[in-house]
Amino acid sequence: MTITQDVVTIPRKQPEGDKVNLVGLTRVQLRDALIGVGTPEKKAKMRASQIWQWIYQKGVRDFESMTNLAKDFRATLDENFVVEVPEVVSKHVSTDGTRKYLVRIAGGHEVETVYIPEEGRGTLCISSQVGCTLTCSFCHTGTQRLVRNLTAGEIVGQVMLARDDLDEWPEPGVPNPPEARLLSNIVLMGMGEPLYNFENVRDAMKIAMDPEGISLSRRRITLSTSGVVPEIARTADEIGCMLAVSFHATTDEVRDKLVPINKKWNIAELLDALRAYPKASNSERITFEYVMLKGVNDSDEDAHRLVELIKGIPAKINLIPFNEWPGAPYERSSGNRIRAFSDIVFNAGYASPVRKPRGEDIMAACGQLKSATERERKSRKQIESEAGM
Incomplete structure (x- = not known):
């Protein structure tokens, strides 16, 4: 049984054209988001883990600094996502x-x-x-x-x-x-x-x-x-x-x-x-x-x-x-x-x-x-x- 109130949470899905914030996505959601922008399924889990470590272990907010990711992949990330905190x-x-x-x-x-x-x-x-x-x-x-x-x-x-x-x-x-x-x-x-x-x-x-x-x-x-x-x-x-x-x-x-x-x-x-x-x-x-x-x-x-x-x-x-x-x-x-x-x-x-x-x-x-x-x-x-x- 889930207890709820008559309040809302701002939905993660954003208007067309807006970049998706990766902060707060679960590992599965992050993996799915990467697949959604063309990352091969076989590589998506590994890529998600790499990005996860950059964000939460090292505190990095810009994709260009994620140096163990290929340059073209970093460009794809930058086109589609952001890493933002309040x-x-x-x-x-x-x-x-x-x-x-x-x-x-x-x-x-x-x-x-x-x-x-x-x-x-x-x-x-x-x-x-x-x-x-x-x-x-x-x-x-x-x-x-x-x-x-x-x-x-x-x-x-x-x-x-x-x-x-x-x-x-x-x-x-x-x-x-x-x-x-x-x-x-x-x-x-x-x-x-x-x-x-x-x-x-x-x-x-x-x-x-x-x-x-x-x-x-x-x-x-x-x-x-x-x-x-x-x-x-x-x-x-x-x-x-x-x-x-x-x-x-x-x-x-x-x-x-x-x-x-x-x-x-x-x-x-x-x-x-x-x-x-x-x-x-x-x-x-x-x-x-x-x-x-x-x-x-x-x-x-x-x-x-x-x-x-x-x-x-x-x-x-x-x-x-x-x-x-x-x-x-x-x-x-x-x-x-x-x-x-x-x-x-x-x-x-x-x-x-x-x-x-x-x-x-x-x-x-x-x-x-x-x-x-x-x-x-x-x-x-x-x-x-x-x-x-």
């Missing part, structure tokens, strides 16, 4: 090193991508939809209307543009060992619900994991869902990445308000799906994300209920101090309250790290994406209106 409109760098990119995609729409540097690793938070339909009441990103799904190329393109900015593509002939990488992890925790755009997310992550390309381990990719229950098992089967769940409450009454998708698939249904998750094990725990809201979900009773609810699920609990935004209806729990909550969970045998807010000064923290940009533009429009422009 455009970076602006970049903000936080005092803690976090980088936030405002990214423009087809149709002039914009999403945000965030790179978070940490000791020994670097995590890229990428978006899967323009806007969001989930309307979680604590999340400012969720207040922005859903426009459309991102294509596979627009999703994996965020990884590529971040590697551009980090200057992380290997020099010709110089290996780039995984341990030296600045971008070592991906989290699908940006704008949108990934499981409402499953096929494009799957294809993009398959590209990111491909050993002849970007080559990230599936265990370095985490998909976060608010609880699209029918697609959870499919995530393990078709992507195989780590799973995180935006949980945030221990009763249906509270979760209905915080995460409205709970009205469709309640806590009991969600937990049943997580207990059956094929990848759930002590070595591959499910992450429960839990935003700490003062007086809403942060009591000792909530902590004890949470421990009871997740029994039997290999899990860790990420406690997230609420990242406030203008007009937010909630406040962040105090440090003492968060520590007390964490202690109860930890003493029950679960890891319960408190996530350190990152990039707050550039509105790049959880739940804040596109907030500052939208507010700035609204302000400009108001100024123009008042001036009669």
Whole structure:
């Protein structure tokens, strides 16, 4: 069963005469595209593999630089295809090193991508939809209307543009060992619900994991869902990445308000799906994300209920101090309250790290994406209106 929404993805087929973007095509689609422009079938698989390595392993965007391809074949590629990633409109760098990119995609729409540097690793938070339909009441990103799904190329393109900015593509002939990488992890925790755009997310992550390309381990990719229950098992089967769940409450009454998708698939249904998750094990725990809201979900009773609810699920609990935004209806729990909550969970045998807010000064923290940009533009429009422009 595939879960869909009343949104569209910009189709890959383009008007006659336009060149096809190779970024985001699966290996099979790339092979078929080459056959479509006259590449003999016997050679198409090998040619696709060569081009794949140039694009995803070496970061090359122009066909002329793909020097192990014949000159006339490079000319054919140039006539019919392009290698393009989304455009970076602006970049903000936080005092803690976090980088936030405002990214423009087809149709002039914009999403945000965030790179978070940490000791020994670097995590890229990428978006899967323009806007969001989930309307979680604590999340400012969720207040922005859903426009459309991102294509596979627009999703994996965020990884590529971040590697551009980090200057992380290997020099010709110089290996780039995984341990030296600045971008070592991906989290699908940006704008949108990934499981409402499953096929494009799957294809993009398959590209990111491909050993002849970007080559990230599936265990370095985490998909976060608010609880699209029918697609959870499919995530393990078709992507195989780590799973995180935006949980945030221990009763249906509270979760209905915080995460409205709970009205469709309640806590009991969600937990049943997580207990059956094929990848759930002590070595591959499910992450429960839990935003700490003062007086809403942060009591000792909530902590004890949470421990009871997740029994039997290999899990860790990420406690997230609420990242406030203008007009937010909630406040962040105090440090003492968060520590007390964490202690109860930890003493029950679960890891319960408190996530350190990152990039707050550039509105790049959880739940804040596109907030500052939208507010700035609204302000400009108001100024123009008042001036009669």
